Amino acid sequence: xxxxxxxxxxxxxxxxxFFNEGKxxxxxxxxxxANRADTLDSPIYLSNLALVQLKLQQFPMAEISATxxxxxxxxxxxxxxxxxxxxxxxxxxxxxxVDLANVLxxxxxxxxxxxxxxxxxxxxESPGRERGCLTGMAILNADYPSAYGSATAPRPLQTKPPLxxxxxxxxxxxxxxxxxxxxxxxAGTCASCKTVKWMREIKTCRGCSTAVYCDxxxxxxxxxxxxxxxxxxxxxxxxxxHLCKSLLDHKYVRMHILFYAMRSIGALHHSTPPYVxxxxxxxxxxxLATGPSKRRRLSITNIVTAPLAIFDKDTRDSxxxxxxxxxxxxxxxxxxxxxxxxxxxxAKDREDDxxxxxxxxxxxxxxxxxxxxxSYVPMGFASHxxxxxxxxxxxxxxxxxxxxxxxxxxxxxYYGLQR
Numbered sequence: 001x002x003x004x005x006x007x008x009x010x011x012x013x014x015x016x017x018f019f020n021e022g023k024x025x026x027x028x029x030x031x032x033x034a035n036r037a038d039t040l041d042s043p044i045y046l047s048n049l050a051l052v053q054l055k056l057q058q059f060p061m062a063e064i065s066a067t068x069x070x071x072x073x074x075x076x077x078x079x080x081x082x083x084x085x086x087x088x089x090x091x092x093x094x095x096x097x098v099d100l101a102n103v104l105x106x107x108x109x110x111x112x113x114x115x116x117x118x119x120x121x122x123x124x125e126s127p128g129r130e131r132g133c134l135t136g137m138a139i140l141n142a143d144y145p146s147a148y149g150s151a152t153a154p155r156p157l158q159t160k161p162p163l164x165x166x167x168x169x170x171x172x173x174x175x176x177x178x179x180x181x182x183x184x185x186x187a188g189t190c191a192s193c194k195t196v197k198w199m200r201e202i203k204t205c206r207g208c209s210t211a212v213y214c215d216x217x218x219x220x221x222x223x224x225x226x227x228x229x230x231x232x233x234x235x236x237x238x239x240x241x242h243l244c245k246s247l248l249d250h251k252y253v254r255m256h257i258l259f260y261a262m263r264s265i266g267a268l269h270h271s272t273p274p275y276v277x278x279x280x281x282x283x284x285x286x287x288l289a290t291g292p293s294k295r296r297r298l299s300i301t302n303i304v305t306a307p308l309a310i311f312d313k314d315t316r317d318s319x320x321x322x323x324x325x326x327x328x329x330x331x332x333x334x335x336x337x338x339x340x341x342x343x344x345x346x347a348k349d350r351e352d353d354x355x356x357x358x359x360x361x362x363x364x365x366x367x368x369x370x371x372x373x374x375s376y377v378p379m380g381f382a383s384h385x386x387x388x389x390x391x392x393x394x395x396x397x398x399x400x401x402x403x404x405x406x407x408x409x410x411x412x413x414y415y416g417l418q419r
Contacts, residue, residue: 149302
């Protein structure tokens with residue numbers, strides 16, 4: 001009896017011949033037959049079917065086929081690229097940009113994806129066109145299935161310290177690497193007058209712990225706008241967003257997130273990233289498995305890279321304000337930075353969840369890029385939870401799991417990310 005998988009391969013080869021001859025309907029039938037004969041749940045046949053459906057201008061069907069392929073392999077770039085083209089043809093440019101940003105995260109030098117991204121971005125921002133925006137949850141849905149984050153990362157949490165000592169070849173252990181960033185060196189943007197001030201000079205809303213103001217006058221002026229958002233948080237959302245204020249306070253946590261952002265936006269592959277992007281992190285509270293008492297900790301559940309152009313105006317303005325302040329404080333004509341947007345993993349059904357977000361900016365120094373891209377010069381930071389030096393790499397899965405390991409084993413709440 002013939003091997004079913006061999007039959008799938010044969011049908012795929014015949015379909016490719018029909019495709020090259022321009023016989024797209026015949027090719028589509030054979031790709032469907034190859035997918036039915038496939039015993040390995042390969043995404044290739046569905047992805048090829050999506051390509052044929054694009055040629056036949058069956059754009060909704062092409063999107064469905066590409067999505068089915070991605071459910072089998074969320075990092076199959078060809079399927080995600082073809083889904084982006086199908087979405088573009090249907091006029092859903094923002095979702096297409098999310099897909100292409102995902103492709104460029106995995107393959108920063110993909111010329112076809114970069115060209116498609118640039119073309120769709122020009123169309124999206126063309127004069128007279130309603131730009132609109134996508135909320136955080138809409139971006140997560142557009143990215144489905146997400147290629148990175150807890151849903152796809154296969155490695156379980158590490159519960160025992162690695163067998164290594166502080167002076168082994170794990171990279172450069174920086175003394176006092178887990179020290180907090182002094183509050184004097186952090187800045188925030190007033191939600192009312194948009195003035196950028198140092199955090200020591202700014203006030204935080206006690207209701208939601210997210211909005212910040214210059215003084216009581218600004219808070220009162222902004223209250224008619226803010227009150228509807230301030231009272232709509234779930235308890236878990238309030239806690240998660242409050243803890244996110246401390247997310248970048250420690251070098252170990254901050255550098256893992258920063259390296260993730262640098263890698264995902266292409267800063268490690270291009271001297272100037274091809275487009276302004278935002279690292280969108282979805283967070284939630286999860287039980288702490290070990291420790292002297294029952295507590296919950298902050299967990300980063302999904303990470304998505306998305307272009308700044310598809311976000312709401314307030315987010316774009318916040319990015320511009322913080323980047324301007326970064327240039328002033330760094331005393332440089334141009335201070336490259338990465339923007340990180342944090343939002344709860346789950347949100348109520350509402351048209352706009354932009355009030356549930358926090359945005360952080362961090363400067364990327366050239367020396368940091370050199371250290372990250374030169375494999376023969378590993379970089380490491382002192383781990384509090386593991387009491388050892390742990391290396392930082394440019395591998396997205398390693399960065400994600402190192403961070404989750406650190407927070408899961410932080411039994412004494414050293415990082416202040418528990419409640």
